[in-house]
Amino acid sequence: MAAGWLHAPSARARFRLAGPEAAFKAFWQQQRSLTRCASAHPDLPGEFLFKEFVSCEEAQALVALADAGPPPWKPSTFNGRHRGKAWGVQMDLGRRIVVAEAVPLPALLQTLAERMRTLPPLRSFYPNEANAIDYRKSLGHHLAPHVDDRKLSTGVIVTLSLLGTCLMTFQRDKGERHGVDVLLPPRALQVLTRDARYAYTHAIQPHNLLSERRISITFRQSPLRSV
Template identity: 30%
Template sequence: MAPESRDGAAPCGCKGIRSCLICEKLKGKGQLQKSKSEVVHHFFYNPETGLAVSKDAEGPSFRFPGVFLQENFITEEEEKELITAMDQDVWNESQSGRRKQDFGPKVNFKKRKVRPGGFSGLPPLSQKLVLRMHQEQTLAGFQPVEQCNLDYNPQRGSAIDPHLDDSWLWGERLVTINMLSNTTLTMSLEQGLPEAGLSEEVRVAVHLPRRSLVVLQGEARHRWRHAIHREDVHQRRVCSTYRELSAEFLPGGKQAEMGAQLLDIALAFKGTPI
């Protein structure tokens, strides 16, 4: 449960083991669980070669498939327009010091149930961005059915833990537009990478320039966990992540009818945050 402030109201959206600078201050530093010291192999992603290159100049490198990065996907003027529109809507408190805005169906992942709920579509300004995405071969046929805006602030200690996105409802490609500041997306394999001779945890840093677009698919989507660490948020950062439907909800799938209904709502581009 999230800690309570003196007036009884939760000061943040953190639950369980997750925390931000606000609730950590209330708990006291002594109550925080420190991460154990361990061996980690560090690499950085080179988008020109598609290789993960060791931060040690003499270290190994390996092919890192499933990441597509396009710089300057939006202009400064578009970024300003998008942020202004978002800030006119309500931001809801979320885990680990983040704030969020959801445009998507009502989902219970544990019970594997989905329904439209209050979903009214993706926001109007996203329509031109989705059309622009279609110009990239990597995003041919991309039809997003959900958009999540996340607001990161270093003063709150915002972050997101290493995780894999659901693959029951969400499809192959995860698409994110990074706004307001540069950051680093950290990809990780706790079990190591045997094919590269690495038995301990492997981390690959993917630099995300301001106003860039990044796509995760294949191994980067299903094998490698992704995270934004607190130390990589230096200024306010806002991102919009778009998700498409899995095969189960597309024509020929078990829930194709529900998928068609959700897409009709999403691609009307008349949405407001839920």
């Protein structure tokens, strides 16, 4: 083993020396060489998981961003009980339109969107909307089975998991007893396209939150012009 390798500063130390933006780039260059990070689900056509899409430091920064607001966390009962917040253009599900953004997509999320476009299924993904969900296991939080709106968002839905692990259940038919369970660890980016996006519902049952707290950030691209 080369002595130089032994004495090279650790990736973590190099990130600290070079500052946060260089750290973002250095981390991603290193990740891209790890093909084991990407996987397509064998039983769920159109579902991809990119493990370790963000570094531990980036994950912390994203949790801080979600916790700090704006906007503030708000209790939500839409798609299950949890707390949520949204950035970017706003979906008006009742009027079936997209309205102008109250809080723009934060710069950190736009930087992540650039990184997403380096992944094959996301080459032309330009999200203009994101929402965060804060799940607490002890409060019985969950995600009810749903398919993300077919008209207000395009055919690619992308979610980054932070803090905790969960099992997400996909079901083809409503009320089906069994589904396909996908383990979502912190820092993993899940991409839903094709059947996984349109033909299956996705949900997280309360007992499938495997940690006390989990935060997710979901990115979408609305094809509609905001009014």
